Amino acid sequence: MISEREAAKYPFLKEATSLVETLNIKVEDLANPNYSRILDRGERRVSEAIIDGIVGNGVPDDLTELLSMPVAIMLVSAVGDRFLERRYAHAEAARAQKLLWSESEAFIAELAKRQFGWEIKYARRELDEQTYLFEVGFVDYLRNAGSFHEDKWKLVNRVLSGGRVLLTRMEVIRLLQVEVEDFVLGRVSKHIRVEIPETVQARVENISKLFEEHRRRISGAELPPEAVSEAFPPCIKHAFEGLLSGRRASHMERFALTSFLVNSGMDLEQILQLFVSVTDFDEQLTKYQIEHIAGLRGSRTRYTPPNCATMRTHGVCYNPDIYCKGVKHPLTYYKRRVQSIKGGEKTSLGITGSNHQGGI
Amino acid sequence: MSEDWGSIRFVKNQFRRFYEAKSKFVKAPTEILRREFGFLSFEGKTMIRHLSFNNEDQLRSAIVENTPAHIYYSSAYYKNPEAEMDKKCWLGADLVFDIDADHIDTACKEDHDNWICKSCGLEGRGRAPQTCSRCGKNSFEEEAWLCDRCLEAAKFEAQKLIDILIQDLGFTPLDLEVNFTGNRGYHVHVKAPMIHKLDQIGRREIVDYITGTGLKVEFHGFSRTRGGASTMADPGWRGRTARAVYDYLSEADEASIQGLKLSSQALKNILEEKSEILKVLREDHSSRILKYLDLKSLQALVEASIKKQASAIDTVVTTDLHRLIRLPNTLHGKTGFMAQRVNLDDLEDYDPLTRAIAFKGDRIRVMVKRAPKFRIGNEVLGPFKDEQTILPVAGAVFLLCRRAARVEG
Numbered sequence: 174m175i176s177e178r179e180a181a182k183y184p185f186l187k188e189a190t191s192l193v194e195t196l197n198i199k200v201e202d203l204a205n206p207n208y209s210r211i212l213d214r215g216e217r218r219v220s221e222a223i224i225d226g227i228v229g230n231g232v233p234d235d236l237t238e239l240l241s242m243p244v245a246i247m248l249v250s251a252v253g254d255r256f257l258e259r260r261y262a263h264a265e266a267a268r269a270q271k272l273l274w275s276e277s278e279a280f281i282a283e284l285a286k287r288q289f290g291w292e293i294k295y296a297r298r299e300l301d302e303q304t305y306l307f308e309v310g311f312v313d314y315l316r317n318a319g320s321f322h323e324d325k326w327k328l329v330n331r332v333l334s335g336g337r338v339l340l341t342r343m344e345v346i347r348l349l350q351v352e353v354e355d356f357v358l359g360r361v362s363k364h365i366r367v368e369i370p371e372t373v374q375a376r377v378e379n380i381s382k383l384f385e386e387h388r389r390r391i392s393g394a395e396l397p398p399e400a401v402s403e404a405f406p407p408c409i410k411h412a413f414e415g416l417l418s419g420r421r422a423s424h425m426e427r428f429a430l431t432s433f434l435v436n437s438g439m440d441l442e443q444i445l446q447l448f449v450s451v452t453d454f455d456e457q458l459t460k461y462q463i464e465h466i467a468g469l470r471g472s473r474t475r476y477t478p479p480n481c482a483t484m485r486t487h488g489v490c491y492n493p494d495i496y497c498k499g500v501k502h503p504l505t506y507y508k509r510r511v512q513s514i515k516g517g518e519k520t521s522l523g524i525t526g527s528n529h530q531g532g533i
Numbered sequence: 534m535s536e537d538w539g540s541i542r543f544v545k546n547q548f549r550r551f552y553e554a555k556s557k558f559v560k561a562p563t564e565i566l567r568r569e570f571g572f573l574s575f576e577g578k579t580m581i582r583h584l585s586f587n588n589e590d591q592l593r594s595a596i597v598e599n600t601p602a603h604i605y606y607s608s609a610y611y612k613n614p615e616a617e618m619d620k621k622c623w624l625g626a627d628l629v630f631d632i633d634a635d636h637i638d639t640a641c642k643e644d645h646d647n648w649i650c651k652s653c654g655l656e657g658r659g660r661a662p663q664t665c666s667r668c669g670k671n672s673f674e675e676e677a678w679l680c681d682r683c684l685e686a687a688k689f690e691a692q693k694l695i696d697i698l699i700q701d702l703g704f705t706p707l708d709l710e711v712n713f714t715g716n717r718g719y720h721v722h723v724k725a726p727m728i729h730k731l732d733q734i735g736r737r738e739i740v741d742y743i744t745g746t747g748l749k750v751e752f753h754g755f756s757r758t759r760g761g762a763s764t765m766a767d768p769g770w771r772g773r774t775a776r777a778v779y780d781y782l783s784e785a786d787e788a789s790i791q792g793l794k795l796s797s798q799a800l801k802n803i804l805e806e807k808s809e810i811l812k813v814l815r816e817d818h819s820s821r822i823l824k825y826l827d828l829k830s831l832q833a834l835v836e837a838s839i840k841k842q843a844s845a846i847d848t849v850v851t852t853d854l855h856r857l858i859r860l861p862n863t864l865h866g867k868t869g870f871m872a873q874r875v876n877l878d879d880l881e882d883y884d885p886l887t888r889a890i891a892f893k894g895d896r897i898r899v900m901v902k903r904a905p906k907f908r909i910g911n912e913v914l915g916p917f918k919d920e921q922t923i924l925p926v927a928g929a930v931f932l933l934c935r936r937a938a939r940v941e942g
């Protein structure tokens with residue numbers, strides 16, 4: 174059995190969950206003023222997730238801290254917003270990652286094995302001045318590294334022998350972060366119907382309100398510096414703002430926007446976040462389509478947005494401005510505008526030279 | 534009145550007699566209850582899908598009764614294998630690899646394959662071009678034949694694949710099932726439960742690993758110069774890349790090296806100091822090679838070199854989570870050969886054109902439209918062009934299945 178301290182630090186652990194269960198607290202009990210500290214901390218977990226993107230330091234009382242996570246999950250679940258669920262899961266995982274930094278290798282390996290069923294072994298190996306501390310089964314590796322797109326995470330770029338991938342301490346923690354995120358996301362998106370007491374309902378509304386205040390900032394702020402939104406052509410700007418405001422987009426508009434963002438160097442995960450912030454998008458499907466456009470699926474062609482003529486034909490060309498003159502392609506507009514905004518300095522736009530076009 | 538090309542009734546009859554005698558050798562795949570089956574008949578053009586069987590006997594009776602031209606089963610496991618696609622409820626899938634001589638560049642294709650442009654009728658040998666040189670269209674009627682060299686090339690790719698699966702991915706020989714496809718290649722199945730739940734992205738990563746796609750030299754010891762021992766004996770792609778470059782430089786002629794996208798300095802160094810470079814690879818850390826080549830040139834050199842080490846699998850099959858794949862020990866309707874389970878230990882000496890011959894016995898008279906030289910067992914037959922001949926039944930069925938002949942008399 175783990176200590177209350179550990180359970181409070183890692184409330185997603187199986188032992189922590191069963192500890193919560195043995196305490197047998199009912200939802201209706203939460204109306205009792207004795208529990209207000211737990212509710213406070215639970216609500217704060219969520220507000221920290223919304224505002225900072227990471228759940229912050231806990232309260233000194235371990236039991237309060239431990240119980241605040243199921244409460245937070247209940248609150249998030251009650252709001253019922255897909256984007257908030259992801260944001261919260263991400264923030265809990267970020268917290269876990271930070272805490273794992275100060276744990277021993279033995280603890281990390283044990284957690285991966287017992288909690289997530291990993292095949293993992295502590296084994297130190299120096300290679301090209303890099304210290305690898307773990308060997309992880311490739312299936313566990315792929316399940317979690319699949320969402321990363323940097324070259325170094327590709328299986329073909331790892332040292333793989335006997336079914337095990339060599340990983341550094343930092344890499345293992347990064348992969349565990351994905352596990353935690355999936356776990357929390359699974360919990361908050363279950364939407365178990367519970368009768369929430371009135372006093373608690375007020376907190377749900379607080380969160381809902383806070384999230385609406387931040388929704389736009391969160392999705393907008395996640396545009397990386399490589400994507401300069403002032404340089405977007407009017408058609409893309411229109412589609413982008415429409416997306417943020419939750420307006421339904423036509424198929425062509427969405428394709429144009431997605432392929433534009435992919436080519437402007439935006440991270441695929443960020444694009445996905447952006448899209449699921451609009452509630453009627455199916456997450457799996459959206460993920461698939463984004464990856465398809467980015468050339469990770471199907472034909473492996475990375476798509477570029479349609480040219481201006483095609484955009485006009487489909488009614489997606491919107492309010493062309495003076496910079497649209499003489500431009501035949503949204504990406505050309507973007508490239509030129511970025512250059513003039515940045516005063517002609519050389520910028521890496523991440524625009525690929527692919528000349529392929531097409532719909533999904 | 535003469536028969537249609539292919540003499541379907543005759544062939545189907547041969548197939549039926551085969552299954553009546555040999556269906557007991559058809560093995561049910563593991564977890565038969567969770568598998569979907571598909572039959573493609575001699576007459577119909579569409580596959581009868583969503584079939585499911587309770588046990589091996591039921592499967593065998595259905596085969597004898599229907600005598601399909603092709604018999605497939607799903608690499609996937611479903612809760613309801615007989616339901617429509619969206620109601621099947623996917624539970625997992627084997628990891629499947631398809632190696633087909635179609636995807637391998639063998640020089641002999643010029644001898645035995647040919648194509649006709651569907652729009653203008655232009656003909657040519659080998660594989661069809663991207664676009665027709667006469668009319669610019671890109672739709673062709675292709676005729677691909679199998680030969681010993683193509684089959685050997687496919688087997689070599691299968692052996693490389695198996696090597697990677699065992700050495701790198703850590704599977705045991707018992708996890709693997711190798712089948713001759715009955716036509717121009719091999720299927721390799723990994724049935725270990727640990728990979729059943731692997732999603733498409735994960736399978737894509739495995740495909741990229743096996744084909745060496747997306748490999749970057751800097752992750753395999755070729756980064757900034759370091760000390761240390763040669764990496765040629767190292768595991769995984771780390772050692773394989775070093776060995777690949779070593780082999781390539783030892784064997785490649787000047788022309789093919791010049792064909793690589795190398796900087797002029799790198800090209801000069803390779804041509805003038807090749808033996809020095811090889812010595813570095815043998816004795817020093819692979820990063821030392823950067824003394825002779827810039828990183829970009831090295832990447833180009835590695836990409837050319839690793840083709841020989843990677844395995845030329847069909848990338849689409851492995852990533853398809855709902856693939857139907859040929860059931861071993863059944864007949865291939867385009868050749869009349871058996872799709873056949875091959876023991877891993879026997880693969881080296883396995884000769885499909887002897888071992889996978891299903892029809893033995895009588896010789897029959899056929900009219901042959903066109904066929905290149907081909908072999909059945911020890912007998913070399915053809916080439917034929919618009920002629921009558923008497924062939925062993927396996928050879929006749931082979932040509933009939935390809936619609937290149939018809940039964941006479």
Ligand SMILES: [Zn+2]
Nearest residue numbers: 650653665668
């Ligand atoms: Zn033509």
Ligand SMILES: [Zn+2]
Nearest residue numbers: 641642680683
């Ligand atoms: Zn050949």
